[in-house]
Amino acid sequence: MSDAFAYSVFARAVLGTNDIDFRARAHSYEEAAFLASTVALRSDVTFTDLERAPRVVLAGLEPEDEAGMIFLRLRKGVRAGRTRVVTIASHLTRGSRKLDAQLVATRPGDEARAIADLDLGPADILLVGERLALVPGALSAAAASPARLAWVPRRAGDRGAVEAGALPTLLPGGRPVSSAAARADLVAAIPVPGVAAWPAEPGRGLEAILEAVTVGELGGLVVGGVEVDDLPDPEVARDALEKAFVVSLEVRASDVTALADVVLPVAPPVEKSGTFVSWEGRPRRFGRVLDVAGSLTDVRVLAGIAEEMGRPLGFRSTDEATALMQQVGPWDGERAPAPTVSPAGPAEGAVVLSTWRQLVDDGRGQDGQALYRATARPAVIRASAATLAAAGIEDGAPATIATRAGSATFPAVVDDLPDGVVWAPGNSGVNLRAALSADHASAVTLKPGPSQVVQA
Template identity: 65%
Template sequence: MTIEATQGTAEAVELITLTIDGVEVSVPKGTLVIRAAELIGVEIPRFCDHPLLEPVGACRQCLVEVPDAGNGRGMPKPQASCTLEVAPGMVVQTQVTSEVADKAQQGTMEFLLVNHPLDCPVCDKGGECPLQNQAMSHGRGESRFVETKRTFPKPINVSEQILLDRERCVLCARCTRFSEQIAGDPFIELLERGPQQQVGIADDQPFHSYFSGNTIQICPVGALTSADYRFRSRPFDLVSTPSVAEHDACGSAIRVDHRRGKVMRRLAGDDPEVNEEWITDKDRFGFTWTAQDDRLRTPLVRNEDGELEPASWPAALAAAARGLAAADGVGVLTGGHLTAEDAFAYSKLARVVLGTNDIDFRARAHSEEEAAFLAAHVAATRLTVTYRDLEKAGSVLLVGLEPEDEAGAIFLRLRKASRNGLTVRSIAAHASRGLTKMNGELVATVPGQEAAALDAVQLEADSVILVGERLATSPGAYSAALRLAERSGARLAWVPRRAGDRGAVETGCLPSLLPGGRPVADAEARADLAAAWGVESLPSRVGRDTTQIVEDAAKNRLGALVVGGVEVDDLPDPARAREAIEAAFVVSLEVRENEVTRAADVVLPVAPPVEKAGTFVTWEGRLRPFDAVLSLPASLPDLRVLAGIAEEMGHDLGFRTVAEARAAITETGPWDGQRTAAPDAPVPGAVKLGKGDVVLETWRQMIDDGRGQDGQDKYRATARPAVLRANAATLQAAGIEPGGSATISNKTGSATFPAEVADLPDGVVWVPANSGTNLRSINAGHGTVVQLSGGNA
């Protein structure tokens, strides 16, 4: 029998033919024997081997026999199949057909178990442990070792979240290889030599990596465990459900393990097209936010005394409908955390029930240029750039995007590709830690001047440009990115920060955009959608954006607000937003109590992603549907609540379930008419700074003060410190010593950070957003001019 395997590409592949356990197989040149054996259904035991890590041959468990077949390919002793490449005419005998290989594997297993503790009943890995399984299938039934096993004090905290039991370690080096090769965080290493060799960290360098939890999952024994999950459950007690991570726009596949209605842990799913087998620690550990004490469980309605009191669902829906019907105009703020189905419901509610295009998902700084860019070049343009495209590109240019902090799965793909020759460049004020780990090149640029930098950059045709949402605060930057893509032939993709942002664009949660990429200003587009929805017409005036909605509500020019999953401090002007929610009639759909719900007139509790089905749309435009993990009574998706409000107002959204909403989105389809190209915005001149003025560069670090990490104190303890970075001259001009306190301020307020010297342009400082302080609270953001001074001035 002959088996032939190819890589499934159009490129010519050189095949090597060999024989494994009597079966002839042809595989691409460079294939490892252990992979070739898998193609014929033979699983060779292994511990150190992992398909996404470079081979190392550390554990020696995968030994096979390579006898002489008369062609000079034989080898005198068993070989590690995880490091041995196939060769023409090679004959391989695994433990299935070779007593030599079987004996070698049993001997290796016996050595591994000499000092390994027999503590399976209390080990977290028990029940899903490769060592346990392979000791049963490939080891001896009884041990000849009767002496006392080696022990160590345990556990060791390699970080606040990751614990190490050294006596269980089999020195496979999976964890250290992942940290060095994949994450670029070589905080852990194999220390000492011989029998004293063990995994360790430097005294002053804990394992503070954004991806450290992956080492727990790929550890083939119970050596690395999570401080939160340790001793909490057994795998056979858990129900596992595949799902999609909700913390960024990457759409990473995850597995949610739960027991008795409570999530116990989350693991990385295996999806080669998206996140491969890796996820960020935020995706892994950031799931307790839905189970906090401030979780909303029942509707609330403000009574005549001005107090919020519990109400039945019918009473609360009726109160919301009465208030919205009586209001002189309604604005809809949806945020970026919604599923595509929920966002579609808000979009349809606004147009069909409320009769307005005053809807915007951008609970952040934004611009008209950005809205035009999204409408013309993002909506309904799926999979123009994919994760695999990032690996194949000649170069990748990052603008207004810090992947390690804002899109972890993208960062890991770019780092992987950079190790294979990809050139990564970033238009930014300074080289971030992530850029350094990608061996990237910095195009040093003052924040706000990205448009000029883009106009000066030269790219080859097989390049990819990734632009982030921060460019909304940089005038002309989106237009410049489009010009660069057009003149170079490079492909362009927009990478938002939140999981629901791309879905909100596709479903029309923008004041100028209808679902499917239909322009509000296009009469034909409105008529097309009206026909699909079965209504006579749709509002024709382009709506207000987030800033205008907030401003007009504060000035009583909008009588009501529908707010879904928006935090006040995330809005461009939190102080003005507080005035708006105090002045308007507010209907809040929210998972947990926050500043909006405390001021709202009607509060309607809705389900978090773990308790409902839905679809997230990745930055690529890839649909990522998922089912509910937990089924809890009275935990309703936003769309079901909105359908109830619509019915109370005498309208029918046309759907009440997630499945019905998905069908409605599909039936609506994308707009196939002509869309207006985004206007070519001018490139701004250089900013003139006064005495003491500096320009801010900023973004949100992955671990920050966001509420999606609530309940995970150990995870939050691994956050990078909130510091202010500037070059020595900028600090000296403000009278600030490195390590001292530095304060940025404006008319609204101030924020103080420890100062750190870094290579930034003169007059530019970097501070993290939403870490220790929220820059929005002082109306400061990327490209803002502020005053820099020493101490707490």
């Protein structure tokens, strides 16, 4: 969280912009509003609550793949007879069957209606995953629900980034950018020479930032820990990175490295102390494990750049950043309003894609772990018998999903999905976003594949 805080302060006080976004993945402005209004500073659900709630509803979240500890605690509650699980999804997965989950069969893109139709109450818990950002109206429906609500991101640092204000409409401590009092509060708490005010104009999200570079409205980017293939449109991202002057803070070489003008190595978590914030909203401190000479944290690197620009941040270490965050404290004024986006419904097209990343896949955090990767479940396409038959595909035969951008081929498996829906893993053998520019709720075509299929 201290690194995210440093990026947040650096953007506002040194660069004079609210163009900052930690969401290096598909996202939406509805999601930004949801995080600012409904997630920041909130801690309404705990692990213990999951074991004891009479009903836990999952929307846009597959715990066995995307949140293993949540899966285990839910299973504990289910086995004890205390908890009933309901999943809003395209089909019952291996994990949801282990939870004896009730399926609310839903076409991708129709999750908002499914949430609204469940008649949730204050005793219920609603867990929403980050892929609901791709479904207009879904997070608005979740925010309007009377159930206890928690947002469950895939990445460990995302909740801390929300609290640190690494969003275009949110400042540290849950303060809305739109509030003059909140901005003045931070200028007083974080004095930077030559900075009389923080910018008042709401910033651009990541996708809009890259588009602004492409059309020449922005000329430089500070990039920290980004995988290009995870971005909303990897080709647009690469084009923007080629055009901009790029300063990249990186733990290891990535696709950004070759396109960056300046590469500044930074320390991994084992070489620094800091704080992660769990999905519950609970801060979890950790200490430095390895003392490596010359290893610099993101905080130290950003502080050094700020000092060279004549605008020192006032802190240079993760501990100093954490202490300042605690001194700044949480916002006690009016919160940002919750989103009120109307549902759009499923995408137009013959087939709609349901997808998420499996627990063991081609993620870079698993590089070099061949034996671990060998435990991955086979990469397959799942669809109803009627959907496969309509495309001329037999059970077990190669099947191809395609868009204008590209295609991917996997063995086909008949499963109990709604007709016109196909499921495929997001990054097993092929990264669907990079290869197809497709993600959850995208329209795709389904056709017989060649004999050579992708193997995870």
